[in-house]
Amino acid sequence: MAKKMKKGFTLAELLIVVAIIAVLTAIAVPLFVTSLNKAQNAADDANVSSLRSVAVVYILNLEKGDEDYEKVFTFKDETNTEVTGIKANLVATANVDAKGNFTNIALKVDSSAKEGVTTVGGTKTVTAKITAVDLETAMFKSGS
Secondary structure, eight states, X not given: XXXXXXXXXXXXXXXXXXXXXXXXXXXXXXXXXXXXXXXXXHHHHHHHHHHHHXXXXXHHHHHHTOTTSOSOOEEEOTTSXXXXXXXXXXXXXXXXXXXXXXXXXXXXXXXXXXXXXXXXXXXEEXXXXXXHHHHHHXXXXXXX
């Protein structure tokens, strides 16, 4: 009588395959999470830079007195004192919607604001400081 051939895998072989998959997963998941964090940080930096650019263009158009913008360039600081011109500690803030668009853009004087991106209750808020150097550089590049 002929011996029957075994079909299938032994328990030891299956355990080895599962162990290899577990090791590969343990290596891959932290690398993936690190990559996601780096991508999010790069996106946040890009949002801050974009908001700064939007605010600078808006401020330069205010300075030129374009018809589409307010003529008055006066802000109130934390103590409700009026500050005029680019000497103010200007900060631009905006929310970012699900598509990555800025909403609720605001300019204000705030010497204590920190630049960056914060998320509170699912709402992402971008804060960008606008310095006199930012404005002077933009004016130089635009030939104003």
